Amino acid sequence: MKTRTWIAVVCGVCLSTLMVSCSKKQPPEETGTTPEPAPPAATEAKGKIGVTCMDLTNPFFKLISNVMTEEAAKVGYQVVSLDGNNDPAKQNSQLADFAAQGFDAVFLNPVDSKAAGEGVKKLNAAGIPVFTFDVQVTDDEAKDMVTSHLGSDNFQGGQLAGESMMKATNDTGKIAVIGYPEVTSCILRVDGFKDQLKKANSKLEIVTELSGKGNRNDGYTVATDILQAHPDIVGIFAINDPSGLGAHAAVVKAGKTEQITIVAFDASPAGKQAVFEKKLYDSPQQFPRKMAQGTVAAFIKHLEGETIEKKIFIPCSHYYYETSVDDESRLAEQW
Amino acid sequence: MKTLLTNYGMILVLIALCALFSCLTIKEQTPTGTAAAEQLRQRVEAACKKDDIILIVGAARKESGTLAEAVAPELVAAGFANARTVVGEPRDLRVALDELQATGQSPAAIVTAGDVMKWRVLERISQTHPAFAKAQVLVPESYRWPDFLKRSNLLAIVDRIVVIAVIAIGMTMVIITAGIDLSVGSLIALSAVVGTMVMKQMGGLQAGPGVVVVGFLAGTLACGLVGGLGGCIVAQFRVPPFITTLGIMMMARGLAFMITGGFSVYQVPKALAWLGQGRSLAIPNTVLLLIVLYVGAHVFMAHTRLGRYIYAVGGNEQAALLSGVPVKAVITFVYMISGLAAGLGGCIQASQLNTGTPNMGVMFELYVIAAVVVGGTSLAGGSGRILGTLIGAFIISVIQNGMNLLGMESYTQQVVLGAVILGAVLLDKVRSGKQVTAFFARRQQLRNP
Numbered sequence: 001m002k003t004r005t006w007i008a009v010v011c012g013v014c015l016s017t018l019m020v021s022c023s024k025k026q027p028p029e030e031t032g033t034t035p036e037p038a039p040p041a042a043t044e045a046k047g048k049i050g051v052t053c054m055d056l057t058n059p060f061f062k063l064i065s066n067v068m069t070e071e072a073a074k075v076g077y078q079v080v081s082l083d084g085n086n087d088p089a090k091q092n093s094q095l096a097d098f099a100a101q102g103f104d105a106v107f108l109n110p111v112d113s114k115a116a117g118e119g120v121k122k123l124n125a126a127g128i129p130v131f132t133f134d135v136q137v138t139d140d141e142a143k144d145m146v147t148s149h150l151g152s153d154n155f156q157g158g159q160l161a162g163e164s165m166m167k168a169t170n171d172t173g174k175i176a177v178i179g180y181p182e183v184t185s186c187i188l189r190v191d192g193f194k195d196q197l198k199k200a201n202s203k204l205e206i207v208t209e210l211s212g213k214g215n216r217n218d219g220y221t222v223a224t225d226i227l228q229a230h231p232d233i234v235g236i237f238a239i240n241d242p243s244g245l246g247a248h249a250a251v252v253k254a255g256k257t258e259q260i261t262i263v264a265f266d267a268s269p270a271g272k273q274a275v276f277e278k279k280l281y282d283s284p285q286q287f288p289r290k291m292a293q294g295t296v297a298a299f300i301k302h303l304e305g306e307t308i309e310k311k312i313f314i315p316c317s318h319y320y321y322e323t324s325v326d327d328e329s330r331l332a333e334q335w
Numbered sequence: 336m337k338t339l340l341t342n343y344g345m346i347l348v349l350i351a352l353c354a355l356f357s358c359l360t361i362k363e364q365t366p367t368g369t370a371a372a373e374q375l376r377q378r379v380e381a382a383c384k385k386d387d388i389i390l391i392v393g394a395a396r397k398e399s400g401t402l403a404e405a406v407a408p409e410l411v412a413a414g415f416a417n418a419r420t421v422v423g424e425p426r427d428l429r430v431a432l433d434e435l436q437a438t439g440q441s442p443a444a445i446v447t448a449g450d451v452m453k454w455r456v457l458e459r460i461s462q463t464h465p466a467f468a469k470a471q472v473l474v475p476e477s478y479r480w481p482d483f484l485k486r487s488n489l490l491a492i493v494d495r496i497v498v499i500a501v502i503a504i505g506m507t508m509v510i511i512t513a514g515i516d517l518s519v520g521s522l523i524a525l526s527a528v529v530g531t532m533v534m535k536q537m538g539g540l541q542a543g544p545g546v547v548v549v550g551f552l553a554g555t556l557a558c559g560l561v562g563g564l565g566g567c568i569v570a571q572f573r574v575p576p577f578i579t580t581l582g583i584m585m586m587a588r589g590l591a592f593m594i595t596g597g598f599s600v601y602q603v604p605k606a607l608a609w610l611g612q613g614r615s616l617a618i619p620n621t622v623l624l625l626i627v628l629y630v631g632a633h634v635f636m637a638h639t640r641l642g643r644y645i646y647a648v649g650g651n652e653q654a655a656l657l658s659g660v661p662v663k664a665v666i667t668f669v670y671m672i673s674g675l676a677a678g679l680g681g682c683i684q685a686s687q688l689n690t691g692t693p694n695m696g697v698m699f700e701l702y703v704i705a706a707v708v709v710g711g712t713s714l715a716g717g718s719g720r721i722l723g724t725l726i727g728a729f730i731i732s733v734i735q736n737g738m739n740l741l742g743m744e745s746y747t748q749q750v751v752l753g754a755v756i757l758g759a760v761l762l763d764k765v766r767s768g769k770q771v772t773a774f775f776a777r778r779q780q781l782r783n784p
Contacts, residue, residue, distance in 0.1 A: 047453055048742060056745055080742035088599075088692050089684055093495040097739040100488035101360075102397070104453060114601040115690040118612075126487070127396030129424070139601070139689075303455040305429025 046076035049299070050098035052091055053109040054135070056083035060268070060288055061109065063333075064133070067292035068107060075300060077104065088115035095119030099126040105299050108132050113184075117142030129302055133295045135185075136311075148298045148308045150291055154185045157284040157316030158192020161263045164282035164318065165193070165235050166202055168261040173234035174205050176226045178212035178219055178243050186214065186239040189265055193237055207233065212243035219246025227254045235261045241271030241283060248279045267319040269333055276324040284316040345711060345726045348759055352730060356737035357481040364480045365398035365449030371475040372405040375446055376413055378473045387443035388435070389418040390470075392428055392451050399449040402475070406446060425454045432456070432464050444471045482740055490619060494687065496732035497611075497621040498523065499699060500725060502680040503706045504632045505562075505673030507724045510707050512649040512669050513716025514569065514576040519677040519703055521587035522558040523696030526681025528591045530554030531600040531607075531691030539602035547606045554685075555678035561587060562674015566667035576670075584700070591693035599692040603685075611686030621683070625725075633721045645669060649716030705756050706731055730759065 049072050053061040069079040080103075084091035088111045098106050099122045106123055108130055110116035117139025123130050124145040132149045165175065177193070180186035190209070197204055207230050212219035219238060226233070227250060236251070238244035244264025251260050264271055267285035274280045291314060301308050324330055383389060389410065393403025400422045410418040421431045428451075435442065451457065452474065461468035482488060502519050509516045534542060534550040565583050569576045613620050636642040644665050647655040656662045680699075685691045710727025712719025734755055738748045 047450070078742065080739070081745065082739065083745035085697075086694060087697055088688055088690070089498070089695055092688055093491070093735075094739060096491045096494060097488075097736055100485060100491040100736075101482045101740050102450070104450065112599050112688075112690065112692055114599050115688040115692055118687065118689050125396060127394050127400065300455065303425050303453070304459065305425040305427075305432075305454070305456040307426065 045078040047078070047104035048101070049077050049079050050094070050103045050106040051079055051081040051108075052084050052094045052098075052106075053081070054084050054091075054111040055086050056081070061134075064109075064288045064292045067289050068296055071293055071296040072299075075296075084109070084111045086111055088112040091116065092119040096122055099123045099128060102126065103128055105129050105131065105302075107295050107299075108137070109134050110137055113138040120145050129299070131295050131298055133291055146310075147302055148295075149311045150294045150298060151311075151313055152185070152286045152291070153313035153315045154188035155192035155195070156313075157265060157286070158189040158194075159196040160192075160284040160316055160318055161189070161237055161265060161282065162193040162196025162200075162202075164284075164320075165237055165261070165263050166197070166200060166204060168263070168281045169204065169234045171200075171203050174207045174230060174232060175235040175237065176223075176230065176233050177206055177209040178222055178226075178236060178238040178247055179209055180214040180239050180243070181211055183214065189239045190237075204235070212238060212246065214240050214243055216242045216246040216249075219243030220249050221246075223247035223250035224253070227251070227256070231256075233260060235263065238262065238264045240264060241266045241268045241274070241280075244280055244283070245270065245274055248274070269330065272319065272324055272327065272330040275319055275321055276330060278321055281320075283319045285319045286316055287314055290314050345709060345723060345730065345759065349726055349730050349733065352733050352737065353483070356483040356733065356740065359737070360482040360740050361479050362482055363477040365402065365477055366475055367398050367401040367405065369405065371402055371448075372409050374475050375402075375406050375473060376409045379410060379415065379444060379446060380413065382471055382473065383415070383443045385414050386417060387415070388440055389415055390431065390435075390442045390445045390447075391418060391420045392445060392447040392457075393420075393422040394450050394454075395423045397450055399447060399451050402448050403446075410446075425456045428454065428456050429463075432460070432467065436464055436466065441466050442470045444473055446473045448474050449477070483737065488736070488740070490622075492729070492732050492736050493619070493622055493625070494611075495736065496728050497625060498680040498684050498687075498696075499702050499706055499731070500625055500728040501628060501683065502673075502676045502699070502703045503710075503724045503728050504628060504721065505669070505676030506703045506707050507632075507710070507712055507719055507721055508636070508645055508669040509576070509673045510649075510704070510712050510714060511645050511716060511719045512666055513652075513714075514666070514669070515580065515704070515714075516562070516565075516670065516673045516677075517577065517580040517700050518562070518565065518583035518587055519673065519680070520696040520699035520701075521584045521591065522561065522674060522677035523681040523684055523699055524591040524693050525561070525587040526554035526558045526678040527685035527691040527695050528554075528594050528600060528693055529557050529691075530682055531603050531685055532594055534604055534607065535600055535602045538604070540604060542604040542606075544604075544606040544609070547604055547609070550607075551610070551679075551682045554682050555675055558678030558681065559671055559675035562677065563667060563671035565674070566670025569670060570663040570666040580670075588693070595691070595693050597693065599690045601690045603689060603691070607686050608689055609686070611683050611688075624683075629721060629725050636721050641665070641668070646717060649718075651717070702731060709756055709759050731756070 051065055051068055053065060056062055056065060065081040069081065072079045082094045091111045106128055108116065113135060116137050120130050120137055120142040129147040132146050134151050136149050137143050137146055177190055179190045208226055210222045212222045219242060223236065223246060236247050238247050241264045244262055248262050251257055261281045264280050264283045267283045271280060271283040275283055294312060298308055379389060391403045391407050393400035403420055403422050407418060407420045421428050506516055530550040530553055533553045534546050537546045561583060565579050568574050568579050610620055615623060644660045647660050648662050648665050652662055684695055706728040707724050708714060709730055710723035712724065734752055738751060
């Protein structure tokens with residue numbers, strides 16, 4: 001009896017794993033025009049690329065991961081996309097697995113700029129090229145091992161926001177900044193914003209700078225407090241759409257929508273919609289799609305033996321009401 | 336053999352999983368040995384004249400690179416004076432090709448292997464360097480071998496599980512006393528952060544190995560203290576362990592964030608990496624540590640009085656008390672051990688990542704509990720084996736690693752891992768169904784004498 005039960009255990013485990021692993025090998029994208037052969041696709045693929053993001057539940061990264069999968073499939077590479085779960089240890093064991101299996105390349109979006117260095121060293125020792133996107137690896141040894149980095153030009157995006165703010169307020173009055181000083185990219189946005197005001201000899205005065213932690217709730221709370229302390233402000237710059245929309249809710253509550261202009265950042269679908277509804281004046285746009293395509297393109301260039309720039313920054317662009325009217329992606333894209 | 340199987344039946348599941356993943360990850364591998372080099376030399380001799388230009392190409396730090404470096408001297412010895420070796424990245428090959436073209440020469444053969452064949456420089460050679468298109472590409476015969484069974488992968492399996500396996504020792508003892516410890520995940524972070532902060536304060540990057548030891552001790556002892564306090568609360572005030580350790584879990588995580596201000600601590604000495612990444616006597620330290628700790632814990636639990644007390648307390652606390660077992664002391668002791676183990680786990684984690692981060696070890700308590708239960712320890716207390724826990728930990732690690740090798744999607748991975756854990760435990764229960772019924776019958780009897 002015992003032996004029989006054991007055979008059942010083993011078979012059960014094998015079967016369940018087999019079933020799932022087979023079902024996975026279906027082509028991930030049903031493009032229709034280019035039908036991929038079903039199960040053998042994995043073996044016929046020229047090679048594998050490992051992708052690990054800080055948080056795949058964030059639509060921004062999910063979109064990047066999907067676009068990378070599409071782009072890599074065009075050149076015959078299969079993408080294995082894993083979720084770092086905001087856990088540096090988990091991400092590092094994922095990198096170790098990529099190294100052990102001898103993947104052809106790894107696209108990395110580090111959970112922790114320093115801790116990811118250990119994973120990068122392992123990949124480097126296994127001769128696997130690493131491409132980072134959105135967030136850079138800053139470990140002293142490991143940063144030179146990264147083949148190429150691709151990210152948004154957050155400083156320039158901040159300058160765009162400054163430009164819009166000056167335009168919308170006729171360059172006079174007091175303004176507030178809702179930042180997120182824990183995150184490098186957000187610090188750069190604020191720096192760019194201030195740089196633009198300084199360069200243009202702006203008469204705008206930043207009366208306060210507080211953290212909205214990049215989310216709607218804290219954006220709302222901190223904007224409410226700002227309106228208590230400085231009821232006469234004419235503008236608010238928030239470092240991303242959620243905190244900008246939170247600030248907007250606070251402004252609505254105080255009945256000051258006519259008096260206060262809000263400039264946010266990212267042009268996420270929610271932000272685009274808000275610009276269309278004139279809740280936000282501008283939301284300098286990031287391009288997750290370009291970031292994904294650019295990373296795959298850098299890998300191809302690497303394989304072709306071309307020289308690759310160590311760091312590439314994609315410039316942001318304005319996103320005004322006029323842009324939003326004709327923008328189909330505002331409704332079509334989901335991230 | 337029969338007792339081994341009854342006691343450690345889960346080992347069959349582990350073996351089955353290994354066999355399964357080995358079958359599924361079989362792949363063409365590039366040979367690197369002298370036989371392959373010899374084979375390549377013969378092919379070159381058959382295809383080329385002695386004064387032909389021959390390019391030997393390999394990818395840096397990969398099998399093809401090793402092979403290229405083995406072939407080069409063979410060819411030179413065989414009289415091919417114009418053999419050139421390029422070991423590096425695609426860029427290096429491109430540069431070499433451009434140089435050759437500039438001098439008007441062209442290679443008669445390109446000797447290479449494995450992943451270099453995937454370089455687009457080679458694929459597009461007829462477009463970029465039309466003159467070289469007629470060069471023959473010579474490769475050795477590949478062999479088939481599972482990625483899963485590569486040495487580097489087997490070590491990766493140990494590396495990913497070492498933290499969980501170490502903590503599972505303490506957790507096994509806690510669960511055998513019919514308790515639970517939810518705080519271990521947060522204690523990993525606390526220990527790592529305390530340890531690395533101490534190292535940072537005592538000299539940071541320039542500090543020596545002594546400072547690392549002090550840091551590790553500080554981290555581990557701090558967690559042992561916290562664990563012991565929790566044990567006291569459970570033993571003295573009869574607060575349910577679930578609630579006690581839940582409270583500690585939140586406090587420890589919060590403390591870790593407070594100590595660092597939310598940032599990671601990376602100003603650590605070089606020697607920190609030794610524990611998690613170094614080797615002694617050519618064996619990785621993590622493997623040695625696991626062997627020592629598990630052998631020690633097994634002997635402790637199976638052959639010492641205190642070890643047997645732990646089983647007694649979990650089996651029937653009242654009976655244990657009446658037989659003169661110091662129940663409160665035993666309970667405090669197991670939670671302290673669990674805290675110490677979590678502290679040590681945190682040190683290993685910090686060493687593996689060369690950083691202390693307050694968001695380390697989120698959800699680890701659940702993996703640790705899963706490892707213990709899959710290993711055959713009953714959550715009702717009173718029974719369980721240390722070595723079973725090791726097997727349980729490896730089952731979890733092998734599944735995670737195997738799924739990554741197969742390229743399974745993240746979302747699916749969670750479903751499969753959960754299903755396999757549940758299935759394994761379920762079948763184990765079916766197997767030992769009689770024991771379970773007997774256990775509950777006994778409890779019933781105790782309640783209604």
